[in-house]
Amino acid sequence: MAKKILETFNLSKHFGGLKAVDDVSIYVEEGDIFGLIGPNGAGKTTLQNTIAGTFPPTSGKVLFEGKDITGFKAHQVCHAGINRTFQIVRSFPRMTAMQNVVVGGIFGAGLTETQAIAKAKELLKFVEFPADPDTPANTLNTMQLKRVEMAKALASNCRLLFLDEVAAGLTPGELNDIIVLIRRIRDSGVTILIVEHLMKLIMEVCNRLAVLCFGELIAMDVPSVVTSDEKVCKAYLGDSLVLNS
Numbered sequence: 001m002a003k004k005i006l007e008t009f010n011l012s013k014h015f016g017g018l019k020a021v022d023d024v025s026i027y028v029e030e031g032d033i034f035g036l037i038g039p040n041g042a043g044k045t046t047l048q049n050t051i052a053g054t055f056p057p058t059s060g061k062v063l064f065e066g067k068d069i070t071g072f073k074a075h076q077v078c079h080a081g082i083n084r085t086f087q088i089v090r091s092f093p094r095m096t097a098m099q100n101v102v103v104g105g106i107f108g109a110g111l112t113e114t115q116a117i118a119k120a121k122e123l124l125k126f127v128e129f130p131a132d133p134d135t136p137a138n139t140l141n142t143m144q145l146k147r148v149e150m151a152k153a154l155a156s157n158c159r160l161l162f163l164d165e166v167a168a169g170l171t172p173g174e175l176n177d178i179i180v181l182i183r184r185i186r187d188s189g190v191t192i193l194i195v196e197h198l199m200k201l202i203m204e205v206c207n208r209l210a211v212l213c214f215g216e217l218i219a220m221d222v223p224s225v226v227t228s229d230e231k232v233c234k235a236y237l238g239d240s241l242v243l244n245s
Contacts, residue, residue, distance in 0.1 A: 002029035004063075005160055005191050006051070006082075011060035013043075013050045020046040022215035023060070028160070028208075033182065033192045035206035035223070037199075039236050042212040044195045045087075048162050052084055053077040064160070078108050083158035087165035089145040091152075093138035097129060100137055101151045108156025116155065123151040126188075127181060142169045143177070150181065154190065161185065163194040167201050179204055203227070211236060 006028040013021040021043045028034045036044050050057045053074035062070045069080055083104075091100050098120050105116030124133055127147040131140065137148065146166060153161055163182070167175055175198070182205050186192055196202050202209065203223055210220040213235040219226045226232055 002031060004028070005030045005032075005065055006193070007063040008047075008051065009061040009063070011047070011050060011062065012058045013046055013055070014058045019215045021050060021057075021212075024212070024215075024217045026210050026217065026220060028191060028193055030191055031186065032208055033186050033194065033205045035202045035209040036193060036195045036212065037197070037202060037209060037236065038212035041214075042236075043215040044212055045164055046215075047212065048084065048164060048193070048195060051077070052082060052162060075107075078156055078158070079110075081157075081159040082162065083108060083153040083156045083160075084162035085146070085149045085153055085164060085166065087168050089142070089149050091137040091140075091145055091148060094136065096134045096136055097124065097131065097140065097144070097148045098133035100148050101155050104152035104155030108153075108158070111155075119155050120151070123154050124148075126154070126184070127151045128177075143174045146170075146178070147181070150185070154185070158190060160191045160193065163192060163196075165196060166194065167196060167198045175201065199227075 004027045008024055008026050011021060011024045024047060038044055049055060051062050053072050053076060056071045061068060064080055064082060069077060101120035101123055102116045105111040105119045111119060127150050129147045131144055166178060170178060179201060182192060206223055209223050209226040211218050211226060211232050218231045218235060219229045
């Protein structure tokens, strides 16, 4: 049986009277590509944010590799072994692609500048960054920036990577490329938790899914079971044709 790398127990995040995440208990096993889906406003990104230290939970507990990290700040969560990318890419625009990844190695993994440069070169090759590493980030296109962001996150030596809407803004050809890259990252030993609306990506790469609706967990299982669940269909999928979109 696979080891659980991440567990949440009755995790909640409230903003005043709004229960953005409400009593959610999930687990992610080592080697998973774990999908988190649901309609807009379901609480998916808020759940990621609460685990990743963007803000503390209102209640509940988070365990990472068996260690209680509940309420850790974002930098503490990163140093513990969890890193992330964002739907809207957060690069350092005046720095080069290489320098962006070097930052991840220095501040995420505590590498020396020399070590971080060597790591950045290795990771830019790993994510198949197609341009000159010295290209300024503010001149890169969406797909190039996403590859840099993945390399920067991996430079922290994370063991669990959160991906938030990684398919947003990509062409069909770029989507196929990102699916290959996600699998390559998982095969390198990094477990992945992915928030995504595009069911084509979810169905192709995820081995397990959780579904949120109005902040509550309504299903968690393998994709074939989740997508045939009546509650999920009513709340999110609506029509089986969505699976092919």
